[in-house]
Amino acid sequence: MTNRHDQPVDQARREPSLHAPTAPLRRSMRLSVAPMLDWTDRHCRYFLRLISRHTRLYTEMVTTGALIHGDRARFLRYDEAEHPVVLQLGGSDPGELAACTRMSADWGYDEVNLNLGCPSDRVQSGRFGACLMAEPALVGDCIAAMKAAAAIPVTAKLRIGIDDRDSYEELVAFVSNLVEAGCDALIVHARKAWLKGLSPRENREIPPLRYDWVYRLKGEFPDVPIALNGGVASLDQAVDILTRVDGLMIGRAAYQDPWLLAEADRLIFGDPHPVPTPHQVLEALIPYVERQLADGVPLKSITRHLLGLFQGRPGARAWRRHLSEEAHRPGAGANVLLAAAARVR
Template sequence: MKALPAHRLSVAPMMDWTDRHDRFFLRLISRQALLYTEMVTTGAVLHGDRQRLLRFDAAEHPVACQLGGSEPDDLARAAEVVEGFGYDEVNLNCGCPSDRVQKGRFGACLMAEPETVAAGVKAMIAATSLPVTVKSRIGVDEMEDYADLKRFIETVADAGCRSFIVHARKAWLKGLSPKENREIPPLRYELVYRLKQELPELTIVLNGGVATLDQAAAHLAHVDGVMIGRAAYQEPYMLADADRRFFGASAPAPSRRQVLEAFLPYVERELAQGTPLAHMTRHILGLYNGLPGARAFRRHLAENAHRAGADASLILEAAAKVRERPAMPDAAD
């Protein structure tokens, strides 16, 4: 299966961050970047509230669903459900290092079991017509040699997976928290570059530590795609020029104000359906970072979104506190 063209630039799946409200908001900034759900376990998909877990707005396309699991039958059935909801891709998480994930025998611990991953991927491919992709680390615990990484990738590729997103850090399952696993293990981009050089038939997407579009562009000289994580959440407007730079778009990037105004009808629809305002406004706090008034914007939303009767007008009230122009070095707050 061919990778989606949108793999050229994507926003990483991030627990508690990339929910459907955040994805709708990001889609207003970039029309082309591939968006991912938070990881959802196969057990939740098969036995939980699927509408709550998997529903999304059609405007979010292209959007991929990330699954966590290791049992081939469960992965196959969950992939079928994901396809039924209309996602563009289903991704298997082999990179999350949290204790909860390890106890469920999925996430980064699966890097030590490439045959298990291969069996799961094979079952998913047989069950769905969607592209099936895998997100991994470069290694786990003492498994840190390039040969181990390549064997993992080749084993899973032999099962039919053609696209891999590789976080260029190793995961330590013992001794480091999930947050520390995102920061302490050194980034080794050269290993991801080498994968692409030695396995040119595969789509290789690099993840980890990418903070700007300039950095993404530099990596694209070596790999097929770049996935941006925390930076795209904390500084969402960094994506405003992505469509022009990476997808050949000719339309001008929307202003921050235009993004907010386009977000308001969505907020109003969700409020009418009972979604708390704060569940949506928490994702837009970084929109004005670096501009005069950004702190006042964040504070106004954080202090008032939880109040009874708060509605979409609160967002415009907060935006009125910002001067939307590039901040001078001595004026940023």
């Protein structure tokens, strides 16, 4: 049974060197699952870790205000099995971001990431996310404060531009500012964002992908680990992209079809361990489910992340239907998962 992080960990055990080399970070970021609001919670991350041992997992974006003024444990607790796991922060006050970076180190996170890419109106109203790409000096102050606060990697997830501030030259200038402030690595969503006129979903689909810009950016900053995000839906595509950049981040494709990650350890990280079957993953998940149920977590909070486990296999529809109909019922237990799995050949 793994340990659960319901409180900060022992820093004598977890804190890395102040001058840790970028090589381990560069390797561990070769493949990651994007931070996705309402999706990549701790139950989702535990499930995905059973499929891939090495893929880097990100939390949902957590605002600095939620950590400083809210229920800190609710947002920060996770299971030891989730490592490597990254806390993504939303905020624009250097002092608050520094305080939250210290929290993330105290709780044992492997990295803290600053959100500079979300274009939603709610995020903009809080003065964080993609709108911060219009304030490079402030972003530099934020990164510098985070770097000074704790000895874990500080990274940023950004767009290639916003609105009419979308030239390649502006992107290079913005990234230069991040690097000078001490940013350890970049995850670049290869689309610009429109802050007005498009919904968050449209901002993931309508602005054209510019992988060539991310590849050029890697050429401009050869010593900075750079990962590409946006539009990737297969490991074959990922392997090709990784010949040009250091890492790749996959979002909704990995959530909707989590078995996409099953060959990642072999193809991306060179780990030849046998790939489990979906039924074996489910069997390994049962003890976790039972622990969470004992702690008062409703079954539906976990099963909502499992609907795609048998994607494309005979019986997948029956699996999804059984979970959808039974997991929300009062007293629903792990037997619901076993009964649903029995419908899949």
